[in-house]
Amino acid sequence: MISFKEVTKIFDNKKILDHISIDIEESAITCLIGESGCGKTTLLKMINRLIEPTSGTIMINNQNILKQDVIRLRRSIGYVIQQTGLFPHMSIKQNIELIPKLLKTPKEELEKKTLELMNMIGLDAKEYLNRYPSELSGGQQQRIGIARAFATDPDIILMDEPFSALDPITRVSLQDELLNIQSKHKKTIVFVTHDMDEAIKLADKIAILDEGHIVQYDTPEKILKYPVNDFVKNFVGPEKIWSSPELIKVKDIMIHHPITCRPNYSIFYCINKMRMMRVDTLMVVNEENELLGVLYAENLNNASHQNKLARDFILNDFFVVYPEDTLVDLLKNINIHKITTIPVVDKNNHLKGLITRSTLLTYMSKQFLRDGEE
Amino acid sequence: MEFLSYIIANFKEIISLLIEHIELTFLSVFLAIIIGVPIGILICYVKKLAKPVLAFSNVMQAIPSMALLGFTIPFLGIGSTPAILMVVLYSLLPIIKNTYIGIEGINLQTIEAAQGIGLTKWQILTKVQIPLALPVIMAGIRISAVSAVGLMTLAAFCGAGGLGYLVYAGIRSINNFQILSGAIPACLLALFIDYLLGIVEDLTTPKYAKKEKKSNLGRKIILIICGIIIFFFFLLSLFPKESSSRQITIGSMDFTEQEILSYMIKDLIENRTDISVNQKLSLGSSSIVLNAIKQNDIDMYVDYTGTIYGSVLKKDPNSNVEEVYNISKSQMKELYDLNILADLNFNNTYTLAVTKNTALKYNLQTISDLKKVDQELRFSPTLVFMERNDCWIGLQRVYDMNFKEIIPIDGAPRYLALLNNDSDVIDAYSTDGLLMKYDLVVLEDDKDFFLPYQAVPVVNNKIISEYPEIEPLLKELSTFLNDSVMRELNYLVDEERISPELVAANFLKQKNLIN
Numbered sequence: 001m002i003s004f005k006e007v008t009k010i011f012d013n014k015k016i017l018d019h020i021s022i023d024i025e026e027s028a029i030t031c032l033i034g035e036s037g038c039g040k041t042t043l044l045k046m047i048n049r050l051i052e053p054t055s056g057t058i059m060i061n062n063q064n065i066l067k068q069d070v071i072r073l074r075r076s077i078g079y080v081i082q083q084t085g086l087f088p089h090m091s092i093k094q095n096i097e098l099i100p101k102l103l104k105t106p107k108e109e110l111e112k113k114t115l116e117l118m119n120m121i122g123l124d125a126k127e128y129l130n131r132y133p134s135e136l137s138g139g140q141q142q143r144i145g146i147a148r149a150f151a152t153d154p155d156i157i158l159m160d161e162p163f164s165a166l167d168p169i170t171r172v173s174l175q176d177e178l179l180n181i182q183s184k185h186k187k188t189i190v191f192v193t194h195d196m197d198e199a200i201k202l203a204d205k206i207a208i209l210d211e212g213h214i215v216q217y218d219t220p221e222k223i224l225k226y227p228v229n230d231f232v233k234n235f236v237g238p239e240k241i242w243s244s245p246e247l248i249k250v251k252d253i254m255i256h257h258p259i260t261c262r263p264n265y266s267i268f269y270c271i272n273k274m275r276m277m278r279v280d281t282l283m284v285v286n287e288e289n290e291l292l293g294v295l296y297a298e299n300l301n302n303a304s305h306q307n308k309l310a311r312d313f314i315l316n317d318f319f320v321v322y323p324e325d326t327l328v329d330l331l332k333n334i335n336i337h338k339i340t341t342i343p344v345v346d347k348n349n350h351l352k353g354l355i356t357r358s359t360l361l362t363y364m365s366k367q368f369l370r371d372g373e374e
Numbered sequence: 375m376e377f378l379s380y381i382i383a384n385f386k387e388i389i390s391l392l393i394e395h396i397e398l399t400f401l402s403v404f405l406a407i408i409i410g411v412p413i414g415i416l417i418c419y420v421k422k423l424a425k426p427v428l429a430f431s432n433v434m435q436a437i438p439s440m441a442l443l444g445f446t447i448p449f450l451g452i453g454s455t456p457a458i459l460m461v462v463l464y465s466l467l468p469i470i471k472n473t474y475i476g477i478e479g480i481n482l483q484t485i486e487a488a489q490g491i492g493l494t495k496w497q498i499l500t501k502v503q504i505p506l507a508l509p510v511i512m513a514g515i516r517i518s519a520v521s522a523v524g525l526m527t528l529a530a531f532c533g534a535g536g537l538g539y540l541v542y543a544g545i546r547s548i549n550n551f552q553i554l555s556g557a558i559p560a561c562l563l564a565l566f567i568d569y570l571l572g573i574v575e576d577l578t579t580p581k582y583a584k585k586e587k588k589s590n591l592g593r594k595i596i597l598i599i600c601g602i603i604i605f606f607f608f609l610l611s612l613f614p615k616e617s618s619s620r621q622i623t624i625g626s627m628d629f630t631e632q633e634i635l636s637y638m639i640k641d642l643i644e645n646r647t648d649i650s651v652n653q654k655l656s657l658g659s660s661s662i663v664l665n666a667i668k669q670n671d672i673d674m675y676v677d678y679t680g681t682i683y684g685s686v687l688k689k690d691p692n693s694n695v696e697e698v699y700n701i702s703k704s705q706m707k708e709l710y711d712l713n714i715l716a717d718l719n720f721n722n723t724y725t726l727a728v729t730k731n732t733a734l735k736y737n738l739q740t741i742s743d744l745k746k747v748d749q750e751l752r753f754s755p756t757l758v759f760m761e762r763n764d765c766w767i768g769l770q771r772v773y774d775m776n777f778k779e780i781i782p783i784d785g786a787p788r789y790l791a792l793l794n795n796d797s798d799v800i801d802a803y804s805t806d807g808l809l810m811k812y813d814l815v816v817l818e819d820d821k822d823f824f825l826p827y828q829a830v831p832v833v834n835n836k837i838i839s840e841y842p843e844i845e846p847l848l849k850e851l852s853t854f855l856n857d858s859v860m861r862e863l864n865y866l867v868d869e870e871r872i873s874p875e876l877v878a879a880n881f882l883k884q885k886n887l888i889n
Contacts, residue, residue, distance in 0.1 A: 048490055074492030085487040089505045098501070099491055148491070158490075 001026050002047060002156065002188065007056030009042055009212075016042050018212040019056070024205075026155075027186040029178075031199035034209035035235075043209070044158050044192045048074045060156070075099055078149030078157035078187075083165050085145045086133040093129040096148050103152065117147040120181060139170035146178070150185070159191045163198065175201055196236055200224070200244050208232055221247045250330055251323035253363045254344045254353030260285045263292055263311035270310050271300055281341045283351055284314050291343055291351045294318045320345045323352050330355065380551040384873060388540065392559050395536035399526045399567075400604055402458045403519045406465035410518075411511065413466075414473025415499065424474065431467040439464065439525055447532055451669040452625075452657055457529035457536075464525055465518035472514025476507025508578040516571035523564040527556070533625070533657040533666065537563075542628065543656055548786045548808070549871060573597050620649045622841060625663045625672035628656040629785075630867045630874060631722065631805055631860060635676045635829070637878035642851060645888035647843050659758055661685070667834060668710055674833040674844075678722055680825030682706060682714075682832075684764030691764045691772075695721075695826040706832070713838055715845055718829040719852040720805060720860045724765060725824070726817045727802040729792060733815040740820040744799065745773050753777040754788040754797035764825050765801070772823045786868075789814075803827075805857055807864025829855075854885045 002024040009017040017039045024030045032040040045051040046058055049070050058065050065073055079085075086095050096114055105113070118125040121143040133141050142162055149157050163171045175198060182189065193199050199206050200220040207217040208231075216228045224247055227233040260283045261270050270282055280297035293314030300313060320343050321330055334340070344353040381388065417424040434442075439460060446456035480503060488498045504511075527538030540556025543549070573593045624639055626632040633655055640651040654672055657663045660681045666672045682702040683689050687709075692698055703714040728738055736747045744751070759765040760782050769775060777799070783791055789808050791797040802809055802816065804827075809816060831848050838845070866877045882888045 045490075048492075050486065050490055071492050071494055074490060077492075079487065079490035081483060081487055081490070083483065085483070087484060087488070087502055087506075089502075098493075102493075102497070 001059075001061065002190070003059045004043070004046075005057045005059070007043075007046065007053045007058060009039070009046070009051065010054045015212050017053070020212070020214060022207060022214055022217060024188065024190060026188050028204035029182060029189040029191055029202050031203035031206045032190065032192045032209060033194060033196065033199045033206055033235075036194065038209040039212045040192050040194075040209050041160055044160055044190055047156070047158055047190060048077045048079060075103065075152060076154050076156070078152070078154045080142075080145045080149045080157065080159045080162045082161045083138070083141070086141055086148070088133055091130050091132055092136070092144055095133065095144060096151050098148070098151075100151050113151065117150055120150065121147045122177065123147075137170075138166050139174060142166065142174060143177070146181070150181075150187075154187070156188045156190070159189060161192055161194070164193065164195065171198070178202065197243060200247070208235060210235075220244070221249075225252065245328050246326045248327035249323060250321050250325045250327070250344055250355060251353065253327065253330075253359055254323070254355050255359055256353050258283045258343070258351065258354035260351065261295065261310050262286065263309065263314065265310045267300060267308045267310060267313065270295055271297070281354075281356075282310070283343055283354065284310055285351050289350045291320070291345050291349055294341065294343060296341075318343065320349075321355065322346065330360075334360075377551050377554065380871065381555055384552075384555060387873070387875075388537075388555050388559060391535060391537050391539055391556070392563065394534075395523070395526055395529075395538075395560070395563065396604070398454055398457060398529055398534060398536055399461070399519070399522050399563075402461035402526070403465055403515070403522050405458065406462045406469055406518055406522075407515060409462065410466045410469030410514075411473050414470045414511075415477065415504075417470070417474055418477045418503075428467075428471060428474070431470050434463045435467045439528055440531070443528055443532060447662070447665070451671045452533040452654065452662065452666045453671055454529065454534040456532045457526065457534040460528070461522045461525050465522050468514040468517040468521075469511070470514075472517075473507065473511050476510030476514075477503050479510065480506050509575060512571065512575040512578050516568065516575055519571055520564050520568045523560060523567055527560055530656060531658055532662075533654040533671070535655075539656060543633070545785060545787065548789065548868065551871060570597065570600055620841075621652060622649055622673040622837065622844075623652040623654060623671070625654045625657050625666050625675040627660055627663050627675070628658055629803075630807060630864050631803070632656075632676065633874040634860075634863050634867060634878050634881075635718075637875045638851060638882060639674075639676075639831075639848070641879055641882055641888055642847050643844060645882075646847055647841075649841055649844070664710075664832075667712065667832060670834065674831055674837055676718065676829050677714075677832045678827035679714075679717070679830055680723060680764060680827035682830075684825055685762050688763070691768050691823060691825055693822040693825065695828065698826055699828060699830070702830075711835065713833050713835065715831040715833060716849055716852065718831070718848070719855045720857045721826055721828050722803045722805040722857075722860065723819075723824045723827040724759065725802050725804050725819065726799055727792075727809060727814040728799050728817065730813060730815055732798055738815065738817060740818040741769075741773055741775075741823075742820050744817055745775050748775050748777050751777055751798040752779040752781060752796075753799045754781045754783045754791050755801045756784050756788065757782050759801045769823055772821055805860035805864055807861055807866070807868040810861055810865045811869040851887065854881075854887070 004020050004022045007017055007020045008015065020043065032043055034040045042051055046053055047060075047065075049065060052066065087098075090098070093114060096117060097110055100110055100113065114129070115125050118128065123140060123143055128136065128140070133144070136144065145162065163174050166174065179202060191202060203220055205218065206220055206223055208215045208223065210231055216223055216232050223232065224236060224244065227236055259273065259277045259279050261273060263284050263286070274280060274282060274297050282295040283291060284293045284295055285291055293316050295310055295313055296315065299315070319333065319337050319339055321333065323344055323346065330342070334342070340357040342355045343351060344355060346352055413427060417427050442460045442463060443456055446459050450456045450459065484502065484506070485498065488502045493501065526536050527541055529536045530538035530542050537556040537560045540552050541560070544552030544554075544556060574597065577594065577597070622643070624636055626636040636653055636655060640653055643649050643651050654666070657666055660677055663672070663675050664677070664686065667675060679698050679702050683698045684691065687702065687705050689701065699714075699717065706712045706714055726741055726744065732738065736743070738744055755766055760780070761767075781791070781797055783797070786808060788797065788800045789812055792800050792814070793812060802814070804816070833844075863877055863881060866872050867874050879888075
C-alpha cells in the first residue's frame, strides 16, 4: 500500500499540494484525475521521488520512501509516460531490457522475460524487437512502454497520462489491454489522467484533485452517483453515468415502497387498493416482508364479486431482480421475459422495491430532460 | 606537365610534410575533443558556467589566428607546441558549443523517463544523453577538424612544419608549383577529413533518424581502414624519430638563402662528422629565430651582422664592417651567451631596386638619384624594412627621402608588385636571386648608409664545447662563398625551381666539400 501522510509541496511559493493524505490500495488501479495544474502529476511523481515533498511522509508498505535509496526505489517501480518515454536511440529490445540488464539479470532469463512481455502486450517479438521506437505506431510504442514498466516485475506501476496522445480507437484498445493485463497480474497501478471516461473505465478508485486538495476519493460508482460537491459534479459532467450504464443499479431506479398486500387479504380489498393507489399490481408479502407472489389486476377481472383471498390469485411464477443488478442486466431481462413489472428482492427474498415500465421510462428520460433544460 | 614533374621530383618532401600535417592536425583535434566534450557536458550541469565558457571560446575564435600564434610563441617557443595550442584553442568552440546544444536539445521527457525508471546520473549521461547528442557533437568535431587542417598551415610560421611550409616557402620564392604542392594536398586533406567525419557523423546518427537506409558496410570499411592508418601515424608521432645521441638542430629564417645555407650546413656536418642534424626551416624573421636559439629550440643559425647590430643591439647605423662584426660578437656573448663564428664571406646587405624601365625613365643609378624623383614614386618595402632604424627610418633621414606612397608588402610578392607596376621601388637583399631573375637595377648606396650584413653563424655554447669539429667546417665552407655565388644559388632556387636541398648538395659536391 502506498500511503501519503500530510504531504505538502511548495514550488516557487505556490502550494502545488496541500496536506494530502491518501492511501492507495494494493493490486488495484487508482486514477488521479483533475484539471491541469491540480497537482495530480506532482502527486504521482512523488511516488518514485522525481519530485520530493516539501513536508509530510510517503510510505510504501510501511516504509518511508524518502529514506530509501532513490535508484533502487525507482527500479522497483514501473514508470510509463506519455509519448517520448522510450529512448529513440535504442531498439525495442534494448528499451525493454535496459533496467534488467543493469540489474545483471542472467541472459537466458532476460530473453525469456522479454518474449513473455511481448506476448503480454500482444506484439510479435520477432517482428518488433529489433525495430526502433520511431518505426512503431503511437499505440505500439505505448504498449512497449507498458512492457518496459513490467520488465522488472515491479509491484507498483506509475502511469502518467499514458494514452492521452493516442487516437480514440487505439486508446480504447489499449485501455482494454491494460484491464486485461491487470486482471492477470494484479499490480498496484497509479494512473494519472484528465479523461473522466478513462478513469471510470479503468479505475477501482478515483481521486479527484483540485488546487492541491483531494476533493473526493472513492469508487467510480460512488463518484458518479454521489458527487460530494458541485466541483465534482461539474467535473464528472452532467449525467456522466449514462455513458457507463453498468454503474446504474436496480436500487437506483426502483420504487422503494411498492404497494403490498398480505395473502389473506380479500380480493375485494385488493382491487380497491389498486384503484386508490392507481397501480395494476400488488406485491404479496408475509409478515416478514418476504415476497410470496405478485397480484396482477388483469387476472382479477370478474373476481371482485367473489369472496376469495389474495392468495388464490397469486402468480408464483414471477421474475425478480436484486438491488445490485445493473441497468444493463435489467433491460436484458425485460427484453427476454417480456415483463413490465419486476419486484426487487434481497438475497433472503425480502421485498426491497419494484421496477415498472414507467419507473424505467421516468428514470431514463431524466438525462434528456436535464439536457433540454440547460 | 611541369607541375607534375615538380610534384614527382619533390614527392618525398611533400609526403613527409603531409604526414606531419596529418599528425599535427589529429593531435590538435584529439586534444580539442578531450578538452571540449567534457567542458560541454560540464556546462550542461553547471549552468552558471555556460555563458562565460561559451563567451571565452567565442573570443578565442575571434582572435586572428596569426595573433594567437604570436601570443603563444614568447611563452612556448617555436615548434609544434604553439601551433597545436593555437589549433586546439580554435577548435574548442564548435566542439563545446555542439556538445552543449546536443545535450540541451534532448527532450526533457526522455530525461525524465530515464530518471523515472531508475538510471543514475552517470547512466543517463552515458546511455541516453551522449548517444542522443552524438550526431550533433560529431558535427561540431567535423567543423573543427576541417578548419584545423586549414589553420595548421600556419604551423609553418613557428617551425612546426606541415603543408603550410610549402605554401609559405612558395610565396616567398614566387614558386607557384611549390605553393600548389602545399595548397592542393591541404585542400584534399580537408575534403577527405570532411568526408571521413561525414561518414562518422552519419554512422552515429541512429537508424531511426535517417530517411533512407543504405548499407553502412562499405563506409564502415573505409572508416576502419582510415582509422587504422591514422592510428598508425599517431603511434609514429608518439615515438620520436630515432635520435642519435649526437644531434644538433639548426634553424633558418624564411627566405631562400637561409634555406640553402641550412641545407649546406646540414649536408656538410652530416657528411663529414657523425653528428646528425635536425632542421627547422623557415621559422620566420631573425628575431623569431634568435628567440628560438635563446630558448634552446635550435642550436645554431645564420644571421647577418647588420641585423644583430641594428635591430638586436639597437645601435646606430655604422658602415664599418669590422667594427660592426666585433661589437656584435662581443655583445651577443655578453647579453645572450651566444657565439658568433667567423663570417661566411658574403654580405647580404639591403639595397633598393627598381625595374630597368624606371631606371631609364628617371635616369636612376644611386639612391641619391632616387631622392630627386621620390614624390613621383611608390615604395613597397617589407614590414621589417619599415620598422628598423638601420633601414627605412635611417634611410629617410640620411637621404631626406619621402615617397608618394608607401605600400608595405612582405616577401617576394613585392617583386610582383614591382613588375605589375603597382609599385616603383622595393627594398632588396644584395644576394637575392630574384634581382637576377627579374633583371632589376640595384641602386648604389652612395652615402654608405646601409650596414654591412655579413652572414655569420650564431651558435650556442653546446656547439662550441661538444661539437668543436663544426667550426672549421664552416670556415672551410666560407672560402667557397661570396656575394655573387650566393646570388646565383638563390637564382637557381627562385628561378630555376630547383629545390634548395638539391642546390646545396650540388654546390657542395661541385666544390668537393662532400662526396
